[in-house]
Amino acid sequence: MGAAFAAFAASRDDIAAMVGIGGGGGTSIITSGMRALPLGVPKLMISTLASGDVAPYVDVSDIIMMPSVTDFAGLNRLSRTILHNAAQAITGMARNPASVEGGKPAVGLTMFGVTTPCVMAISEQLRDRYDCMVFHATGTGGRSMEKLADSGLLAGVIDITTTEVCDLLMGGVLPATDDRFGAIARTRLPYVGSVGALEMVNFWAPSTIPERYKGRLFYEHNPNVTLMRTTPDECARIGQWIAGRLNRCEGEVRFLIPEKGVSAIDIEGGPFFDPQADAALFDAIETSLKQTARRKLIRLPLHINDPEFAKAAVAAFLSISNR
Numbered sequence: 241m242g243a244a245f246a247a248f249a250a251s252r253d254d255i256a257a258m259v260g261i262g263g264g265g266g267t268s269i270i271t272s273g274m275r276a277l278p279l280g281v282p283k284l285m286i287s288t289l290a291s292g293d294v295a296p297y298v299d300v301s302d303i304i305m306m307p308s309v310t311d312f313a314g315l316n317r318l319s320r321t322i323l324h325n326a327a328q329a330i331t332g333m334a335r336n337p338a339s340v341e342g343g344k345p346a347v348g349l350t351m352f353g354v355t356t357p358c359v360m361a362i363s364e365q366l367r368d369r370y371d372c373m374v375f376h377a378t379g380t381g382g383r384s385m386e387k388l389a390d391s392g393l394l395a396g397v398i399d400i401t402t403t404e405v406c407d408l409l410m411g412g413v414l415p416a417t418d419d420r421f422g423a424i425a426r427t428r429l430p431y432v433g434s435v436g437a438l439e440m441v442n443f444w445a446p447s448t449i450p451e452r453y454k455g456r457l458f459y460e461h462n463p464n465v466t467l468m469r470t471t472p473d474e475c476a477r478i479g480q481w482i483a484g485r486l487n488r489c490e491g492e493v494r495f496l497i498p499e500k501g502v503s504a505i506d507i508e509g510g511p512f513f514d515p516q517a518d519a520a521l522f523d524a525i526e527t528s529l530k531q532t533a534r535r536k537l538i539r540l541p542l543h544i545n546d547p548e549f550a551k552a553a554v555a556a557f558l559s560i561s562n563r
Contacts, residue, residue: 242272249273257282257334259326261312264289271297278391282333286326288312300384304329345395346371347557348385353461354503355401355436361550362398366557370395377401377437379414386423396430396561398553400544403437405478406470411450412441421485428491430560432553436544437503438478438521439512440467459511467505469512472520479524486529492560493535496553497522498544507543 249255255277260270267287274283275298283303287294290305298305306326310319347370351359363372373388375381382404388394404416424431443449443466446458457469470478486493501507502518522539529537538556542549 242269245269245273246276250276255281257330259284259330261286267297271303274303275299275301279388279393282330284326284330300380300387344369344371346373346393348388348394348397349374350377350382350385350399350401352377352401352403352437354505355544357545358550359400361547362553365554377403379404379416382416382420389423389427389429394429396557397424398557399433401436402433402482403440405482406438406441409478409481410441410474413444414442425488430492430557431489432494432557434496434544435502435521439470439502439506439517441470442467459505469514470517472517475517475521476524479521480528483525483528494556494560495537496556497539498542498549499539500543502544504545
């Protein structure tokens with residue numbers, strides 16, 4: 241029923257807002273339909289589950305979860321008030337939609353702490369022309385960005401930090417889904433990508449690291465986050481996977497490779513500096529990517545956080561964005 245309702249909601253172009261009430265089953269079904277709506281369409285779910293972990297229901301959408309406080313076993317003075325407030329909230333949002341017409345077009349960017357200098361430099365150079373939306377590459381960040389792309393709210397993507405693919409393939413805690421890059425293929429948005437932080441897999445505290453990775457090279461980012469360096473074999477697998485997804489993209493694609501390192505700790509003298517592993521990543525992408533007039537690979541003798549790399553990414557994006 242949830243899948244059917246999601247398909248129904250996605251097929252409509254006349255939904256101004258959606259409001260639902262439910263317990264466990266109703267919340268699951270209704271939020272399936274809400275998640276299928278574009279971002280920005282008001283969505284309000286009054287639920288008996290709203291005071292707990294709502295991540296499975298909200299995911300990367302903009303659903304507002306409102307606790308019902310009492311169950312829906314008939315009306316009472318409290319439930320009448322809560323449902324009244326919900327009705328006022330959803331009608332207020334539907335009748336007074338936000339106006340963003342006439343503003344700058346939006347571009348989505350992906351960033352991690354170890355690629356911050358690059359992404360901030362790109363944002364600064366594009367700020368006069370674009371509304372730069374930066375997403376932290378923590379699994380949900382990449383999915384949020386692609387949800388915006390699917391919703392028609394982005395004019396392009398500069399995907400510098402594709403590290404979520406590492407966690408997807410190696411079992412890390414901040415993974416992409418198998419649909420990573422899917423929105424780029426579906427929308428054919430102008431796309432500039434790179435290999436930011438593809439040398440690391442994220443885990444929580446050391447005690448959470450799977451036994452199969454015992455003896456690997458680790459870096460303690462903080463007491464709660466531990467990074468694992470990817471091996472040449474893993475890098476080759478990552479590169480092949482990314483190239484395979486990019487081969488599905490028929491829009492303008494430019495993929496940039498910084499040959500001197502992919503993050504702040506993958507730099508000469510840094511704890512994750514490994515030219516052999518990086519070369520395996522770069523070569524796998526170059527070998528597997530089917531280059532065309534619209535899909536091109538660009539190798540640069542730069543580190544990802546070098547100012548010149550940011551300039552090259554901006555130049556590549558402007559060359560395909562018609563602005």
